[in-house]
Amino acid sequence: MxxxxxxxxxxxNGTSYTREVxxxxxxxxxxxxxxxxxxxxxxxxxxxxxxxxxLLDRKAVKSCTVLAVQADGCEVTTIEGLGRIxxxxxxxxxxxxxxxxxxxxxxxxVIMTAAGLLDENPHPTEEEIREGLEGVICxxxxxxxxxxxxxxxxxxxxxxEPEPVVEVAASAPTGAQDSLRQEGEDA
Amino acid sequence: xxxxxxxxxKRREDPRFITGRGQYTDDVQLPGMLYAAILRSPHAHxxxxxxxxxxxxxxxxxxxxxxxxxxxxxxxxxxxxWIPPESSLKTPPHHALAVDKVRYVGxxxxxxxxxxxxxxxxxxxxxxxxxxxxxAVVNQVxxxxxxxxxxxxxxxxxxxxxxxxxxxTDEVFNQAEVVVRHTIRQxxxxxxxxxxxxxxxxxxxxxxxxxxxxxxxxxxxHRFILSGILGIPEHxxxxxxxxxxxxxxxxxxxxxxxxxxxxxxxDLGRPVKWTEDRREHFLATTHGRDHVEELxxxxxxxxxxxxxxxxxxxxMGAYLSTAAPGVPTILFGLIVPGPYTIPYVGVDVYGVFTxxxxxxxxxxxxxxxxxxxxxxxxxxxxxxxxMDPVEVRRRNLIPADEFPYHTPTGLEYDSGNYHLALSRAxxxxxxxxxxxxxxxxxxxxxxxxxxVTTYVEICGLGPSQVAGAVGFQGGLxxxxxxxxxxxGKVTVFTGSSPHGQGEETTFAQIVADKLGVPVEDVEVxxxxxxxxxxxxxxxxxxxxxxxxxxxxxALDRVLEKARRxxxxxxxxxxxxxxxxxxxxxxxxxxxxxxxxxxxxLQAHMAWNLPQGVExxxxxxxxxxxxxxxxxxxxHICMVEVDTDTxxxxxxxxxxxxxxxxxxxxxxxxxxxxGGIVQGIGQALWEGAVYDExxxxxxxxxxxxAMPKARFFPNFETAFTETPSPHNPLGVKGIGETGTIAxxxxxxxxxxxxxxxxxxxxxxxxxxxxxxWRSIQEGGQRS
Ligand code: FES
Ligand code: FES
Numbered sequence: 001m002x003x004x005x006x007x008x009x010x011x012x013n014g015t016s017y018t019r020e021v022x023x024x025x026x027x028x029x030x031x032x033x034x035x036x037x038x039x040x041x042x043x044x045x046x047x048x049x050x051x052x053x054x055l056l057d058r059k060a061v062k063s064c065t066v067l068a069v070q071a072d073g074c075e076v077t078t079i080e081g082l083g084r085i086x087x088x089x090x091x092x093x094x095x096x097x098x099x100x101x102x103x104x105x106x107x108x109x110v111i112m113t114a115a116g117l118l119d120e121n122p123h124p125t126e127e128e129i130r131e132g133l134e135g136v137i138c139x140x141x142x143x144x145x146x147x148x149x150x151x152x153x154x155x156x157x158x159x160x161e162p163e164p165v166v167e168v169a170a171s172a173p174t175g176a177q178d179s180l181r182q183e184g185e186d187a
Numbered sequence: 188x189x190x191x192x193x194x195x196x197k198r199r200e201d202p203r204f205i206t207g208r209g210q211y212t213d214d215v216q217l218p219g220m221l222y223a224a225i226l227r228s229p230h231a232h233x234x235x236x237x238x239x240x241x242x243x244x245x246x247x248x249x250x251x252x253x254x255x256x257x258x259x260x261x262x263x264x265x266x267x268x269w270i271p272p273e274s275s276l277k278t279p280p281h282h283a284l285a286v287d288k289v290r291y292v293g294x295x296x297x298x299x300x301x302x303x304x305x306x307x308x309x310x311x312x313x314x315x316x317x318x319x320x321x322x323a324v325v326n327q328v329x330x331x332x333x334x335x336x337x338x339x340x341x342x343x344x345x346x347x348x349x350x351x352x353x354x355x356t357d358e359v360f361n362q363a364e365v366v367v368r369h370t371i372r373q374x375x376x377x378x379x380x381x382x383x384x385x386x387x388x389x390x391x392x393x394x395x396x397x398x399x400x401x402x403x404x405x406x407x408x409h410r411f412i413l414s415g416i417l418g419i420p421e422h423x424x425x426x427x428x429x430x431x432x433x434x435x436x437x438x439x440x441x442x443x444x445x446x447x448x449x450x451x452x453x454d455l456g457r458p459v460k461w462t463e464d465r466r467e468h469f470l471a472t473t474h475g476r477d478h479v480e481e482l483x484x485x486x487x488x489x490x491x492x493x494x495x496x497x498x499x500x501x502x503m504g505a506y507l508s509t510a511a512p513g514v515p516t517i518l519f520g521l522i523v524p525g526p527y528t529i530p531y532v533g534v535d536v537y538g539v540f541t542x543x544x545x546x547x548x549x550x551x552x553x554x555x556x557x558x559x560x561x562x563x564x565x566x567x568x569x570x571x572x573x574m575d576p577v578e579v580r581r582r583n584l585i586p587a588d589e590f591p592y593h594t595p596t597g598l599e600y601d602s603g604n605y606h607l608a609l610s611r612a613x614x615x616x617x618x619x620x621x622x623x624x625x626x627x628x629x630x631x632x633x634x635x636x637x638x639v640t641t642y643v644e645i646c647g648l649g650p651s652q653v654a655g656a657v658g659f660q661g662g663l664x665x666x667x668x669x670x671x672x673x674x675g676k677v678t679v680f681t682g683s684s685p686h687g688q689g690e691e692t693t694f695a696q697i698v699a700d701k702l703g704v705p706v707e708d709v710e711v712x713x714x715x716x717x718x719x720x721x722x723x724x725x726x727x728x729x730x731x732x733x734x735x736x737x738x739x740x741a742l743d744r745v746l747e748k749a750r751r752x753x754x755x756x757x758x759x760x761x762x763x764x765x766x767x768x769x770x771x772x773x774x775x776x777x778x779x780x781x782x783x784x785x786x787x788l789q790a791h792m793a794w795n796l797p798q799g800v801e802x803x804x805x806x807x808x809x810x811x812x813x814x815x816x817x818x819x820x821x822h823i824c825m826v827e828v829d830t831d832t833x834x835x836x837x838x839x840x841x842x843x844x845x846x847x848x849x850x851x852x853x854x855x856x857x858x859x860x861g862g863i864v865q866g867i868g869q870a871l872w873e874g875a876v877y878d879e880x881x882x883x884x885x886x887x888x889x890x891x892a893m894p895k896a897r898f899f900p901n902f903e904t905a906f907t908e909t910p911s912p913h914n915p916l917g918v919k920g921i922g923e924t925g926t927i928a929x930x931x932x933x934x935x936x937x938x939x940x941x942x943x944x945x946x947x948x949x950x951x952x953x954x955x956x957x958x959w960r961s962i963q964e965g966g967q968r969s
Contacts, residue, residue, distance in 0.1 A: 022305065029304070038214035039207015041432075043381045044465040048888035051381055092205040096197055099857045103687030104204030105211065105382040107430025133896035137888070139381050139433050140687050142860030142925075143896035181901035 008072045012037065013081025022070050023039050028052045030068035031078060039079040039108045043137070050136030053109040053116075054078050060116025062135070079108035081149065089114055090153040100149030102140035114150045123154050192700035195853040199706070200691040203430075203609050210429040212385040212400045213462045220387070221250055223448055223461040223753035224307035224902070226297040226314050227470060231323035231542035231881020232336060232820030235287055235296065235316060242313040243299060248306030252314070253298045253447070255284035262450055263416040264797060265443050265506070268408070268660040270514035273655055274348035274538075279339035283416070283443035283450075289318070290338050290505035291542050292881055293470025295443055300451050323881035327502040327539035328479050337519040338540040347503050347538040350516040354595045355533030359494045363485035367568045373556050374951050375471055375477035375502065375875040376868075377891055378549050382432020384472055386445040386460035388452035395423050395451060401445045403428040403714075404438045404684055405724020408661060410716045412441040417449055428714035431686030435865070436548030436684070437472050440509040444471070469886045474875055475549020477502035478515065478556055484564045486532075490582045494531035497523055497560065503538045505543035510659075510726075511547040512538060517657045518553030518645065518727075522594045525561045526605050526643040526819055527583040532595045542881040548726060550865055550926040554644050561956045562640045562931035566938065567947065570861055576935070577618060580609065580641050585685050591912075598819045600643065604845070604909045609641055612821035612843040615903055621825060629943060635838070636940025639821065640932040646846075646920030647732030647816040647911075663729070663812035666721050667737035669698070669745050671804035673791040675784030677709045682722015682757040683734035684714045688922055689854040690730055694738055696850050697916065701742040702749075702783055703769025720807070728818065728920020731850065732911065737810035739915040744806035749786045752804075755797040756781050756789060778839065816911040820844035822863075822928040826936040830944075835871060835937055837900055842928070845907040847919035852906070855921045859904050862925020868894040869926075870933035874952045892952075941965065 005020040012035060015115050018033055031037045031054070042064055043051030052064040055077040063076075083089030083125040094100065110133070116122065119133040124132060129150050130143070140147060202210050240252040264280040284295045297314050301307040322336040329335055330345040337343055360366055387400040397419050403409045406426040414421045431438060444461060452459040463471065478499050485494040501515035520534035551558075565583075569576040584605040585592050592600040613619075621637055628635050648654070651662040666682035677698055683690065695709035712718055722734070746766065753771035754761040763774040771786065773779040786804070789795070793802035823841040828834070842859050849855045871893035876885045885891040910917030930951070937953055938946060946965035949957050 001397065024305070033304075036216065037207070038211075038216075039209070041211070041382070042213070042462075043383065044888050046465065046887045046889050048893075049381060049465075061403050084208070085202055085206055088205070096201045099198065099853050101198075101204055102203060102689070102857060102861060103380070103382065103433040104209050105380070106201070107204050108207050109524055111205065127897075130897040130899075137379075137381060137893050137895070139379055139435070139865070139893070140858060140861045142862075142864035143894075143899060143904070144860050145857055145902075147896065154747075164321075 006069050008068050010071050010074050010076055013078060023067065023069055025068045026064055027066040027068050027071050028063040032061060037078050037080050041108060043103055043106065048137065049108050050113055051109040053112040053136070055112055055115060058119060060113050079111060082111065082113045090156040091150065094149035094152035098145050098148040098152050100141065100146045104135060106138040110138060110146060114153065118154055118157065122157055191706060192849070192850055194851065196692055196696055196851055198689050198692045199695055200689065211382055211432055212387060212402050212429060215387045215400050215429065217387065217389055217458040220458040220460055221300050221302055221455065222304045223298055223300050223451060223459050224311050225295050225444060226295040226311045227467065227948065228285065228292060228296050230289060230318050230320050231292050231325070232321040233289050233318035234321060235285065235289065235590050236319050237317045238297065239315045242315065243310040244841040245304055246310040248302040249299060249310045250302060250818055251300045251451065253284065253451065255282055255286040257298065258284055258450065259286050262295050262446065263418065265441065265446065266412065267507035267512060268412065268509045269511065270658040270660065271348060271350050271512055271516045272658050274350040274516065276348040276512055277339070277342040278507065279341040282573060291544055292883055293544055294505065298447050298451065300455065311709060323542040323785060325543050325877040325881050327500045327541055327543050330539050330541045331537065338542065340541055345540045346965050347507055347540050348512055350520065350536045351534065352520050352596055353533035355494050355496050355531040359531045360485050363493060364488045365486045365568065367484045367564060367569055367571055369482045369564060371477040371480045371482060371563060372950055373476045373480065373559060376475045376549055377871050377962065378435040378437035378472065378475060379468065380432035380433030380435055380437060382437065383463045383465060383468050384442065384444065386448045387458060387460045388390055388449040388915065389458040390456065391719040392456055396425065397423060397449060398425045398427065399445060399449050400427045400429060402438050403430050403755060404431065404686060404715055404726050406684055406716050406723045407682065408724055413446055413449060416446045425717040428684055434545040434686050436475060436552055440473050440547050466803050466887055469883060469891065470544060473508050474504070474544050475546060476556060477546055480560050482560055483565055486568055486569050488572055490572060490579045492527055492529050492568065492583050495523060495529055495561065495564065496533040498535045498664055500537045501536055501959050502543060502546060504541060504543045507544050508545040509546035511545060513657065513659060514548055514553045517542055517661045519557050521598050522554055522557045522645050523561065524594050524596060525558060526585055526641050528585050530595060543877055550862065551923045552727070554720060555927045555930060556642070558642045558927050559931045562935060563619040564937045577613065577639055580639065584609065592701060599814055601814055601911050601913055602909050603643065603817060603819050604907065605641060605819055608819060608843045608907050609821045611905060612823050612841050615843065615905065616823040616841045616855055618823065634830055634890055634940045636826050636828065636936045636938070638824045638932045638934065638936030638939060640928045641821050641936070642928045643817050643819040644728065644924055644927050645815045646728035646818050647812055648729045649728035649815045650813060661723060663723055665723060665734040665737040666719065666807065666809050667734060668720065668740045668807045669805065670743040671745060671787045673788050675704060675708065675719060675787040677704060679709060679711045679738060680719045681711060681713050681738065682719055683730040683732050684722065684725045685730055686725065688725065688730060688858065689851070693731065693850040693854060694735065697735060697738055698742060701739065703767065704783060716853045728922045731918045732816050732914055732920055733810065733812055735916055735918055736812065736914040737808045737925040739804045740808035740810050744808065745804060748800065748804060749783065751797055751800055752786050752790055753781050756786065759968060813913045816847065816914065816919045818844065818846045818921065818924055820924060820928065824932045826940055827935060828934065828940045828958060830962050833955035833962065835958060837952060839900060839903065841903045842925065843905045844921065844924045845906060845909050846921040846924065847911045848908055848917040849906055850918065855906065856904050858921045860902055862923060863902055863929040864894045864899065866926040866929025867933050870930045870951060870953060872952050
């Protein structure tokens with residue numbers, strides 16, 4: 001049931017936010033509903049699908065399994081903060097090059113999972129990549145091109161000078177959303 | 188002709204998805220928006236004795252609560268849209284919320300609307316419902332027995348319909364040299380697209396306009412049916428499918444939920460959003476498959492199949508979903524003879540109501556069920572006559588020179604070269620080499636097996652005349668509008684509604700190919716009834732053959748007009764204009780040319796158009812195909828079974844598919860990959876299980892095993908290209924082939940591996956436990 005509100009401060013994609021939230025509010029709902037960062041998706045209710053994966057202090061976590069208050073003081077990177085369209089992260093490039101997505105719904109979570117994976121193991125074998133995807137489900141691609149996409153990114157990332165994991169992007173809701181809102185109002 | 192058709196082009200839809208800028212339905216945020224949550228029955232069959240919402244109303248933030256009784260009057264019932272002829276189909280009323288009785292776990296009972304997702308959920312817990320629990324039946328064969336619990340008084344024997352087709356007689360079986368009999372259970376599956384279903388509705392009381400965003404594969408069908416349920420005129424109703432996160436058939440149906448959300452938005456004058464959680468997806472989104480099939484095959488000793496007879500009991504669940512009756516009848520029964528020259532076929536299907544979630548299309552929809560039974564029966568027959576299963580297939584495949592080929596079920600296969608795909612796949616697999624190796628490994632106590640499937644698929648649904656003849660309550664043509672802007676950029680509006688299949692790219696390739704403009708200059712718009720005149724959506728592998736063809740026809744019209752304008756500009760006659768790579772030339776004088784962009788500009792300026800030519804450059808086409816189109820191919824799988832644990836390891840998987848001309852090999856291959864994984868999912872892991880009381884015991888992703896990355900090797904894929912002769916692009920469909928072919932391929936491979944144990948059948952999914960047990964039992968028998 002609705003409880004008392006708590007104050008949380010966290011940095012998301014390089015911007016600091018302070019909000020009063022219910023203690024039970026999930027981080028994923030904080031990102032989506034409070035901040036309008038709808039790139040992070042919800043695909044299940046049992047922590048199986050990984051669609052909600054973000055980086056929390058550089059570690060890939062399922063944001064449906066973290067309370068917003070637990071992330072207090074932490075740094076969160078979402079898909080919106082990974083790279084910009086004019087400066088894509090190697091993983092984003094890889095998914096585009098290798099057709100690592102179809103409907104795109106799992107994609108932000110899979111990319112963030114892969115980002116966590118490559119951070120720990122920059123040059124994984126194919127088997128390690130497949131193992132590393134244990135926590136995500138993609139219903140569309142059959143995974144083969146996801147594996148190719150991650151291999152592409154691993155090949156592109158030099159061990160000596162890793163690409164920055166975080167590219168700061170605009171934290172406001174996307175332009176597309178604004179136009180949708182506009183359409184809604186006009187209707 | 189430019190070379191963009193048939194080339195790998197990176198997907199044009201990807202930039203928004205890889206940067207988190209997609210727009211899925213749950214991403215839609217509107218000012219003042221409310222959230223709905225739906226209370227669902229915990230019982231499979233029960234009478235609602237009383238329903239008290241007072242406690243729930245007191246939850247802070249709750250704005251309204253609706254029950255079945257509240258809505259029975261103002262809302263229409265949810266219809267089925269496929270009524271196969273001569274099937275005595277019963278259509279008991281399906282209320283958006285149950286009125287007196289609930290019929291499956293997940294049946295909607297009440298809806299709460301509140302100012303937050305969390306408040307709406309809180310309130311659900313405080314609605315108190317008293318149920319009188321009734322006996323339930325979940326198995327379709329049991330549901331037909333005397334004395335079984337009755338779901339609907341309109342169908343006292345629980346039979347929703349009975350449909351038959353074919354020319355087979357007992358005579359054929361009585362005189363056959365070999366008869367193989369078998370019973371198969373096609374287990375029930377949960378589609379599980381990763382995006383849950385969702386809907387947002389907004390109503391403007393002043394204009395009477397209702398906008399519904401919904402996770403739909405076919406927004407115009409949604410508009411058509413919702414307008415009936417809600418009593419809103421179609422021209423005041425706009426249905427938008429923004430980005431849709433996979434469908435696999437589960438987003439074809441018009442569900443009670445989107446109608447409820449729309450009703451609440453109208454009633455409350457505020458936008459309302461509803462998004463199912465995964466548990467609700469398991470309970471209240473349509474399932475797929477679920478047949479019990481009694482099978483008989485008649486053949487000669489030398490490997491000629493003479494007849495196949497099927498009696499299928501299809502579990503329809505508690506209500507008939509939108510396309511559901513067409514799935515185990517038309518989409519299943521007509522394709523039972525498959526790619527073989529089988530002279531006699533008989534199909535007899537009972538659709539049965541049970542206290543389970545309604546079933547409907549699931550990737551392949553009917554065709555995987557037909558292919559599975561046929562390919563299993565062919566392998567059993569091969570075993571019976573001690574012939575290699577590939578040899579049996581060779582002897583029965585329709586020869587390439589017999590197309591168009593007429594089946595005893597009334598289909599006309601448009602084109603094919605089945606032997607070519609088979610031999611290509613056998614070469615890739617080194618089938619003969621594998622058979623030799625298998626002997627060696629068996630001698631060492633290792634159990635490897637190979638499964639081969641040759642299949643044909645009905646794609647490109649379909650001619651509207653046929654749709655009418657088979658009882659589909661709609662047309663199956665497709666629309667396309669090509670709008671050329673003054674600068675020569677192009678917007679395409681398509682009536683199909685892709686949701687992962689990549690048509691924003693492949694359709695742009697079709698445009699680029701025809702008009703000679705760069706792919707980047709083309710925008711493909713879909714999924715919005717306000718922007719697209721009409722369409723029937725994306726399913727049944729119809730988008731490329733039907734909507735793609737509509738696009739090709741519209742492009743020809745644009746080109747014809749452009750050519751007239753170009754001729755005028757070049758001061759030659761239209762016949763003397765040639766067109767290549769976006770340039771129009773005067774025949775014999777290639778130095779005199781105007782570009783497509785010049786023509787587009789002139790068409791819009793209209794300062795000096797040829798006589799009788801209207802300004803602007805835009806064309807529309809409504810394309811109704813002449814026939815279905817038939818993709819086909821051969822899939823081969825090699826497995827190793829650990830006989831101590833029952834674990835199945837997939838060593839190799841080879842797919843040779845023929846979908847006519849391939850527009851973008853990368854995308855086509857991706858469709859095959861995804862399809863294979865779904866097909867293997869059915870073979871090895873997936874299965875929805877109900878207990879006797881009608882509880883779905885596989886109701887979350889913890890209990891329902893979805894395929895994961897580590898279960899698979901890399902697939903080896905190839906295409907042969909046999910164009911469809913009857914559509915302008917020569918294309919067929921590729922979205923469902925993998926799912927259709929993979930299931931029997933893998934099961935046949937496992938059973939081949941276990942042949943030394945005398946194992947003849949294992950119920951899908953072939954879990955380690957089932958495989959292990961069958962080895963123990965088979966071992967004892969042999
Ligand atoms: S939504 Fe977080 S794991 Fe599925
Ligand atoms: S791309 Fe659709 S679920 Fe992965």
